[in-house]
Amino acid sequence: MTGVDCELATRSGRGVRAVGTVLARASITGGRVLQGAAFTHAAGGSGEHRQPWSHYLSRPGSVETIGKADWADAAAGFLAPAAAPRGIDLGSVCDQLLDTVQRSGRFDRRPPFRAARTTLRWVLEPAAAGGGERVEFTVGDGTDRLVRLTLRSPDRAAVAGWCEDVALHDWPLTTVTEMISRGRLGEGPHSQVIDRIRPAVDHLLHLWMPGVRADHSLMPLWTDLDKKVRFQQHWQNSIDRIRDQLALHTLTLLASTAGDREDAAGHRSTLA
Template sequence: MDAPVDTTRPVIACGEVRTWLLPSFRPLAAQEAARLLLLRADERVLVSERPNLYALSPDTLTGVDCRLPTSNGARVRVVGTVAARASLTEGRVVQATAYFRAPATGPAARQPWGHYLVRPGVLEPLGKLPEQAVAQGVLAGGRPGELDLGLIADGLLTRLRQHPLLHKNTRVPFKSRRTSLRWVALPAPDGQGPSIERFTLAEDDLRTVRLRVPRDTEPSAVAGLCEDFALHDWLLTTVVRMIDGKLVPVEGQAALKALRPAVEHLLHLWMPRARVDRTLAPLWDVLEQESGFTRQWRTLSQRIRDQLALLQTIGSLPEAPLHRDGAAESRLGTAS
């Protein structure tokens, strides 16, 4: 006889990551990053300086009572809390993530808030949860009145932008755009490891990823993996746009002005898997095979360095004096 299914275990985790250039002309130091991300007085900010400067806020909770997006139009009401957190990489790139996990079934009726507050980051359905329809609905984006994780993440970014540290320092060293990554994680078959079922680059700077992970994987670890994906996708997207049309032809100071921000602020940030959970780190290899993030990044980085070397070489060459008619004078002299 089969063992009874534990309907309280999560069968899906979903989240959305917003990645953006911190609105500050200079990068924040470690102590400043900790001050910026102190979202709760009862928990400290985690700060790491190896292999690069990284700060992670404690989770905040947002209570919700609404419908989940579904691909088939099913009306699925959930109640509980969405977890949200922010991170800062090298004092320069800020990310906000909102995420939750949900079980296969929940109470038939809404419970007092105390029931949900002791289950942080969990949304319980009233009845059964159609996880496949929810997974597709979350990735596609919801309708008005349905849960919007991106809106919660944006609210966290707005809160950070209003911090006194940034209030008088909102200029940025270069222009960039915000990107979004929506993700869903479903349980992998017993005995199998994590996998990427689909990774897409959609319009309007939206990316989506559908994962399979072992049943006991913490949603915070999945969120960390997706934050790493989102960070490096933002870096690649930003550098591609920054140098678009600037490498050829050589335009002297104009080209130097366009390429300099990439070298000063971005090229040293490329460190995939630096803080990804070990059980999920192999998924970077899958992403590399499909999308070739690092291959493209290395190619772009080398082109930028070659272009700057060429500009430096050209700038060091003496200019040939001109005749009155504009023709260059021969440096070899005239035969007598």
């Protein structure tokens, strides 16, 4: 839990002070993927003055505004692309947590491959009375992903877990796609191509299990998201490309072995 006392980011630039705490956690999947998550629930405060810290500590994972806030403005500000962090910097909280875990003496610090971090920023808003539910996914600048959820009577903890699951699967998809791009499939000897994409086969392909760690009640969100973003289709296309390269490599080795046997047989026949 991290204490914060700063302004909320807003699209309009109007400053709204918020005080409270941010909850953060880290997880490791398959011994290979380290993930950090930080989140807080923003709500209006009960007065125009800051409360003692004991008040905020009794509400872990929540911040309260001092003064009236325009929540649509705050949501748009949090999701807006920005060169520098604004408002409550949840990304820095995550980065500090990840760095702490990676410095742990329990790891051998010999990663089998290098990959860039990705970031998913998300906002959950309650649906208006009689309004529908929806999920929006946008690829921002570089490795930034943005998710905006509008739900009726949402379970905030379950939604946080669902967003973590989305981020957990966006990262291997992004990483495998980058490996395929760097692998220059179809160029150079097959053995070199296989060496370039081997880390994906050895360490990432078996981790693809969308929705397994998310709350079952939110599975329709995965279905809705996949219809829009085509996560599963992009992943399957990547898998097919890798398997095609493995098949071509195998056929090349078999053809080479068969050719060597024919040459050896012909040589023995000449000697006879």
